Amino acid sequence: MEQQIRSIVEKYFPTETIESIGLFKGRVIITLQNTAEDKDKENALSKEVKNLEGIDKVTVIYTAEKKPQPLKDEPSKWVVKGVKKIIAVASGKGGVGKSTTAVNLAMALAARGKKVALFDADIYGPSIPTMLGYEGAAPISYDGKTFEAFEFQNIKSMSIGTLIDRNTPLIWRGAKACGAIEQLLTEVNWGEIDIMVIDMPPGTGDIQITLSQRLDLDGAVIVSTPQDIALIDAIKGVNMFKRVNVPILGIIENMSYYVCPHCGARDNIFGHAGAHETAAELGVPFLGEIPLHIDIRTYADTGRPIVTAAPESPHAKAYLEIADEIISEL
Numbered sequence: 001m002e003q004q005i006r007s008i009v010e011k012y013f014p015t016e017t018i019e020s021i022g023l024f025k026g027r028v029i030i031t032l033q034n035t036a037e038d039k040d041k042e043n044a045l046s047k048e049v050k051n052l053e054g055i056d057k058v059t060v061i062y063t064a065e066k067k068p069q070p071l072k073d074e075p076s077k078w079v080v081k082g083v084k085k086i087i088a089v090a091s092g093k094g095g096v097g098k099s100t101t102a103v104n105l106a107m108a109l110a111a112r113g114k115k116v117a118l119f120d121a122d123i124y125g126p127s128i129p130t131m132l133g134y135e136g137a138a139p140i141s142y143d144g145k146t147f148e149a150f151e152f153q154n155i156k157s158m159s160i161g162t163l164i165d166r167n168t169p170l171i172w173r174g175a176k177a178c179g180a181i182e183q184l185l186t187e188v189n190w191g192e193i194d195i196m197v198i199d200m201p202p203g204t205g206d207i208q209i210t211l212s213q214r215l216d217l218d219g220a221v222i223v224s225t226p227q228d229i230a231l232i233d234a235i236k237g238v239n240m241f242k243r244v245n246v247p248i249l250g251i252i253e254n255m256s257y258y259v260c261p262h263c264g265a266r267d268n269i270f271g272h273a274g275a276h277e278t279a280a281e282l283g284v285p286f287l288g289e290i291p292l293h294i295d296i297r298t299y300a301d302t303g304r305p306i307v308t309a310a311p312e313s314p315h316a317k318a319y320l321e322i323a324d325e326i327i328s329e330l
């Protein structure tokens with residue numbers, strides 16, 4: 001079937017622009033690389049694909065990013081001393097709960113006995129210092145060369161927010177970001193770390209690609225809400241990591257459903273299970289769903305992630321299960 005779809009797509013768009021063709025329960029998602037939107041071709045193509053047996057929905061996604069050029073010199077990887085594995089927590093757009101997920105995942109991995117570091121690389125909205133309670137603190141150096149990581153319960157942490165604050169213009173942040181992140185990663189005394197979790201900047205632009213290449217990532221976790229718009233961005237995220245050969249550990253659906261804190265009733269306010277289907281379409285693991293719940297937000301905002309503040313809560317258990325899955329994948 002995929003081959004049939006591919007030959008139809010090739011009638012309308014050049015072969016080299018076809019990045020992926022996903023197929024799941026009658027839904028087809030075609031991702032075209034570096035291609036300008038062309039509604040006429042898209043409509044004709046969709047019509048033809050829908051004529052195939054069992055297909056009832058076709059989505060075409062155009063990604064604007066260029067394929068990263070194979071560099072003449074292999075880009076040198078940043079050496080993060082003492083750290084065995086690095087995983088990225090990423091999202092196609094901001095506000096989907098990437099940082100909340102990163103911080104709780106880090107706590108959950110630590111609860112499973114791993115030595116964990118949490119690095120905040122989100123130049124657009126560094127929020128880990130707030131979530132771990134070191135907001136406003138500057139990194140300390142004892143020898144004038146290296147910095148000490150912040151410690152919260154049993155995890156170590158550092159944030160790009162300690163070098164650039166929210167008032168710094170975006171352009172400046174973008175331009176300096178990679179250098180500043182490299183400096184912090186390589187000049188911090190991490191000690192012995194089993195898994196470093198990186199809260200990535202949202203999106204799939206040049207900075208994200210560069211970071212993904214330089215960091216020598218062992219895997220990426222994509223966070224999305226169930227809405228179509230967020231999911232399309234999540235697909236771009238998955239494709240970006242695939243392009244730079246970073247294994248996708250899976251997709252997490254955040255704000256998956258709403259649980260009323262008073263009566264416990266459950267509501268699918270953003271739709272539900274969209275990320276599950278998208279993961280299946282893309283052939284990547286689905287790691288689990290986290291509900292929209294006030295406790296998750298209030299704990300995060302007061303520097304006490306729910307996994308450690310309320311370890312017996314069903315939400316903490318959901319993060320712990322995801323951590324188990326990630327450990328077994330790594």
Ligand SMILES: Nc1ncnc2c1ncn2[C@@H]1O[C@H](COP(=O)(O)OP(=O)(O)O)[C@@H](O)[C@H]1O
Pocket residue numbers: 091093094095096097098099100101125127254255290291292293294295296297298300301
């Ligand atoms: N599952 C959830 N339930 C309730 N609130 C959440 C949940 N996930 C995130 N939030 C809240 O939503 C806001 C955005 O989350 P955040 O993790 O900062 O997103 P991002 O890092 O993707 O921008 C925060 O106020 C956070 O506390």
Ligand SMILES: [Mg+2]
Pocket residue numbers: 098099100122125126127
């Ligand atoms: Mg964030």
